[in-house]
Amino acid sequence: MELKEVLRFADEKVFAKTGKHLEDLQEAILKETLQGRKYAAKVAKDRDCSEGYVRVAASELWKILSDVFDEEVSKVNVRAILERAKFYNSPSAIGRDHVTNNVNICQERARSPTEPQNPQQTPKQLHIDLGDAPEIFTFFDRTSQLSTLENWITQEHTRLIALLGISGIGKTTLSLSLIDRIKTQFDYVIYRSLRFSPTLDATLTNLLQIFSQQSEIPQNIETKISQILDYLRKNRCLIVLDDVQMLLGSGQLAGQYKTGYEDYQLFFKLIAEVCHQSCLILNSWEKPREIARLSKEYHPVRCFVLGSLGVAAKEILNSQKLSDEETWETLIDIYQGNPLWLEFTATLIQELFGGRVSEFLQCEMPILDEGLQSQLSQPFGRLTPADLAVMVHLANQPEPVAVSQIFNKIPFSPSEIVNAVRSIANRFLLEAIEEEKITLFSLNPVLRQYVKSRYLSQGM
Ligand SMILES: Nc1ncnc2c1ncn2[C@@H]1O[C@H](COP(=O)(O)OP(=O)(O)OP(=O)(O)O)[C@@H](O)[C@H]1O
Ligand SMILES: [Mg+2]
Structure with missing residues (x-):
C-alpha cells in the first residue's frame, strides 16, 4: 500500500474522530515510522528540536491513534493497524476466494473492524486465555521466523497456518513468543494443547466457553461450528491449537486422522475457506493430510516448517x-x-x-541420551512396516539416494515405497536434497544412529 495513501487515511480518520487534522510534526513521525525507520533523531534534526520533544509528541500521537482505532497503537504495530483498517474500510475490499472456483464475496471484510456489528459481541479489550501453555523462560533468536509469521497473519490475513517440524524443534516456544509479540492486534488470543486428544466437540465447547462466557453452549456440533465461525468473523482472534499430531493415527500413512477425529478435518477446512478476520495456528510434528491440499497458491493457508535454531x-x-x-x-x-x-x-x-x-x-x-531416545520413540512408533524398511535401508546408505534406488532393495512395491518416503517426509524424519534435477533422501546423523541402534541391532 502506498505510503501517501496510508498517511491520508490516518489523517482522515483522526479528523473524523477529533475534528482536527494531524499536525506536521505528527505526520513526520508517522511517515518515518511507517517506513520502518527510527523517527526520533531524524525528525528532531529536520525540525531543529530535541529528540525528547519528538518522543513526547510521538507518545501523544499513539494515544490519539489508539483512541481512533479502538486498540493500542504503538510504533511497532502502527503500520499493520493502519493497513488493516484501511483494507477493511475500503468499499472495494471484496475477497476473491478460490474455494470452489467461484467468486466468494467476503462481506465481513468490507466492514471496519472497529465498527461494532453487535455491541454485545465485539469486545473492547483483549481477551487472552493461554490455558495450560508452558511458561517460556528463555527464548533465543527465531527473529526471521517471527517476522514471517507476523507478516502472514497481520499483513496477508492468512487464516490457517500449520507450524510444523520434528518434536523438540521449538514449535510451542515459537508460537507462544509470537502470541506475545502480536497479541495486542487481536480481540481474542487463545492457546490450547490437544495433547490428550480431545474430540472436536470438546474443543469447540471449550472455545465457545471462552468466546461466549456465560451464555448457553449448543448441543449440536454444526451449530457449534457455525457459532465459532461467527466469532472468528466478528472478532480478530488468534487461536493456537498445539500438539495436533495427537489427532493423527499410527501404523498408517502420515497425516491421517484417528477414528473418531476425522471431523477436525472439516473444521480446519472451513477455517481455511470461510471468510473471517482471524487466524488459526496448528502446531504438529506430522503434517495433517488436508493441509498440503489447502495450502495452494491464493488460499489463505500456509505451512511453516521450523528448522534448526x-x-x-x-x-x-x-x-x-x-x-x-x-x-x-x-x-x-x-x-x-x-x-x-x-x-x-x-x-x-x-x-x-x-x-x-x-x-x-x-x-x-x-x-543419544536416553531422554532423546524416548522422545524419538513417539514418531517411530507410528511408522508402518514399509516406512521402517525404508528408514533401515537409508540408515545403511553412506550417501543420499533417490527413491528409485530403493526399489527392489526392500520387499515392498514401488508404490508402497514412494508412499512410505512421502509419509516419512511428512513426519519430518527425512532429509531431502536436490542434486542435478534429482531428489536425494537421507537420514540425519541422530536419526541414523537411532535407527541403527533400535532396529538394526534387532536384525531388521
Ligand atoms: N528459540 C528458543 N530459545 C530457547 N529455547 C528454546 C527455543 N525453542 C525451543 N526451545 C527449548 O527447546 C525445548 C523444546 O521446545 P518446544 O517444546 O517448543 O518444541 P516443540 O517443537 O513444541 O516440541 P513437540 O513437538 O514435542 O511439542 C523446550 O525446552 C524449549 O524451552
Ligand atoms: Mg510442542
Whole structure:
C-alpha cells in the first residue's frame, strides 16, 4: 500500500474522530515510522528540536491513534493497524476466494473492524486465555521466523497456518513468543494443547466457553461450528491449537486422522475457506493430510516448517555452562540445532564430562541420551512396516539416494515405497536434497544412529 495513501487515511480518520487534522510534526513521525525507520533523531534534526520533544509528541500521537482505532497503537504495530483498517474500510475490499472456483464475496471484510456489528459481541479489550501453555523462560533468536509469521497473519490475513517440524524443534516456544509479540492486534488470543486428544466437540465447547462466557453452549456440533465461525468473523482472534499430531493415527500413512477425529478435518477446512478476520495456528510434528491440499497458491493457508535454531543454539549450551566454545558449532550441527536434543545432550555432557564438549565429541558420534531416545520413540512408533524398511535401508546408505534406488532393495512395491518416503517426509524424519534435477533422501546423523541402534541391532 502506498505510503501517501496510508498517511491520508490516518489523517482522515483522526479528523473524523477529533475534528482536527494531524499536525506536521505528527505526520513526520508517522511517515518515518511507517517506513520502518527510527523517527526520533531524524525528525528532531529536520525540525531543529530535541529528540525528547519528538518522543513526547510521538507518545501523544499513539494515544490519539489508539483512541481512533479502538486498540493500542504503538510504533511497532502502527503500520499493520493502519493497513488493516484501511483494507477493511475500503468499499472495494471484496475477497476473491478460490474455494470452489467461484467468486466468494467476503462481506465481513468490507466492514471496519472497529465498527461494532453487535455491541454485545465485539469486545473492547483483549481477551487472552493461554490455558495450560508452558511458561517460556528463555527464548533465543527465531527473529526471521517471527517476522514471517507476523507478516502472514497481520499483513496477508492468512487464516490457517500449520507450524510444523520434528518434536523438540521449538514449535510451542515459537508460537507462544509470537502470541506475545502480536497479541495486542487481536480481540481474542487463545492457546490450547490437544495433547490428550480431545474430540472436536470438546474443543469447540471449550472455545465457545471462552468466546461466549456465560451464555448457553449448543448441543449440536454444526451449530457449534457455525457459532465459532461467527466469532472468528466478528472478532480478530488468534487461536493456537498445539500438539495436533495427537489427532493423527499410527501404523498408517502420515497425516491421517484417528477414528473418531476425522471431523477436525472439516473444521480446519472451513477455517481455511470461510471468510473471517482471524487466524488459526496448528502446531504438529506430522503434517495433517488436508493441509498440503489447502495450502495452494491464493488460499489463505500456509505451512511453516521450523528448522534448526542455528548458532543461536549456542545460548542453550552457554546457559548449561558448557566449556570449549570453539567446538559448540560442531555439536549444534550433529544435533541438527534441535533445542530439545541439545538440552538433553548438554545435560549429559554436564553430568558425565564436567561440561567439556571436546571430551564428549571424542566419543563415537552421535551419542543419544536416553531422554532423546524416548522422545524419538513417539514418531517411530507410528511408522508402518514399509516406512521402517525404508528408514533401515537409508540408515545403511553412506550417501543420499533417490527413491528409485530403493526399489527392489526392500520387499515392498514401488508404490508402497514412494508412499512410505512421502509419509516419512511428512513426519519430518527425512532429509531431502536436490542434486542435478534429482531428489536425494537421507537420514540425519541422530536419526541414523537411532535407527541403527533400535532396529538394526534387532536384525531388521
Ligand atoms: N528459540 C528458543 N530459545 C530457547 N529455547 C528454546 C527455543 N525453542 C525451543 N526451545 C527449548 O527447546 C525445548 C523444546 O521446545 P518446544 O517444546 O517448543 O518444541 P516443540 O517443537 O513444541 O516440541 P513437540 O513437538 O514435542 O511439542 C523446550 O525446552 C524449549 O524451552
Ligand atoms: Mg510442542
